Amino acid sequence: MTGSSPTSPISAWRESWLNWLAAERQYAAHTLDAYARDVDTYLSFLDQQSSTPNPPDRHDFRSFLATQQAKNLGHATLARRVSAVRNFYQFGARNGYVKKIDLSWMKPPKRPHLIPKDLPDTDIHTILNVIDSSNQPDWLKNRDKALLMLLYGCGLRISEALNLTAAELPLSEWLRIKGKGSKYRDVPVLKAVADAVHTAAATCPFQPQDQQLLWRSSRGGPLNARTVQRLIEKIRTELGLPEHVTPHTLRHAFATHLLAGGGDLRAIQQLLGHASLSTTQRYTHVDSEQLMEVHHQTHPRAKAYAK
Template sequence: MAQSLDDILAADAELPLGGDLKHAVEGWLSHLIIERGQSDATRAAYERDVRQFLAFLKSHLGHPPCLGDLERLDARTVRAFLASRRKAGLTSRSLARSLSALRTFFRWLEREETAKNRAFLQVATPKIPHSIPKPLTVEGAASLMEREADERAEWISARDTAVLLLLYGAGLRISEALNLTPATAPIDGRDIMHIRGKGGKERLAPALAVVSDAIGVYMRLCPYPLEADEPLFRGARGGPLSPRLIQLAMEKMRLQLGLPETATPHALRHSFATHLLSAGADLRQIQELLGHASLSTTQVYTEVNRDRLLAVYDQAHPRAARR
């Protein structure tokens, strides 16, 4: 009986490949960083997707795959791989990302004249359900920012407040906030941050005075030395702060404040964009502040405003019931 994909990955972390294929995979991963400037996180995600496919192929073929095996792939095998990942619980969004990573790998192989196979182009991308961001209300966001300190150490409460203000007050992703150093943080009169976001895309993000003040309070209280080029935000033992700790703190706060389950750290970034749009900000400006590569990505926030407007209409307009 063939091993499951999870069994293969668990039992054989290195996943032995034909020598030519191993060299090709290593070359592609280097290309992602050196030539395309992809972030370490993107490279890790792409590597994971390709490893999962090669693990499936090893089980499917009964031997470690080589480049010749890749050239002989057909669309049926690709669909079988996607079906196995679907059975393992992957969503359509995750499957689409995995398929995109594999197409990128095969396009690189073809461009390098290493191998050629168009099977991945013959397989349709899984349809991703349309969804819109779920921001907090202005009142909900304010309750998080103005909450009273809890029983934890004062410096930890100050740290979490500073991080949350960076998400809501500057629209940063949590990874972007935790990548700040004392040299790049909005302190000492600096009110502009140079942020390196997804795909290595750089942008300027202004910081409100309340954000800078919160970071200043945290830095004064932090018991650990904060060197200029080291992580600004620290965990309880002094190491770099884990995103998971902010997520857990947010879970606790939303229970205390009666906020919905959709109140996550990333929801604060959505709230930043939605509340700016509600206040009359230009969509193109919001795109630049968020670091979106395409305006179509930012336009989803117009749908949030539309839904909110209709909800208010349904609740308040005397003729709403006749619609």
């Protein structure tokens, strides 16, 4: 780290902060490395400007942000960098390294108003791998992984996944879901998804009765949606994924990937439980080339008209 010796107050502050992220927040090693680089970049900038990090200065921060934007960094990287610096100061204020100050002005530039991009299949696999490599007990890892596989593999809403009861096990090839407006629909269940759910249920130390909700919190009560949202938020930060990635994004990805693979939009509408086809169309983010390819391959007159 530039601008401070290993025994300086800033170095002690930084070291204490990183230890806290590792021990209390249980950040993965690559996330800690990213946060350390982000804060070191900021401290190095201040050193070059002959400025000090204590107290935080709005003008210095905006100048730093401008230099980062000039490097054409992605919005997710900028957002993570700002988040790291703000977290560094918040920790410092709580532990006496810096005086308490309003940091509401310390925020990244606004994201351009774009249609949210689809979450690639590779990112979904990476998310599941992050869960596997976490420091949680095995049963919690199994639970989290199975839940996310249900959202992506079956296209469920988070509320629908959390409303599954123990009586619905073992899962068969089809699962009956009670959706919005108390309307029921049947969705196919991939073997990998069923296996993940069965493993999660078998390893859970809290075994619910038949009509009780299947998913349990770390204390044994019913799992709530906010816990799953926090899980995705943590993984999103670790991987530097866009802010629009939420549990619901996995449902969007389910629909988009089916359509991209040649799936029928009406069938996807039924799988999602949408009353209107227009709602399904908004869910699917497939580019024009993919749509054209599906059209040419499936339209009964496509080959005839091409002659």
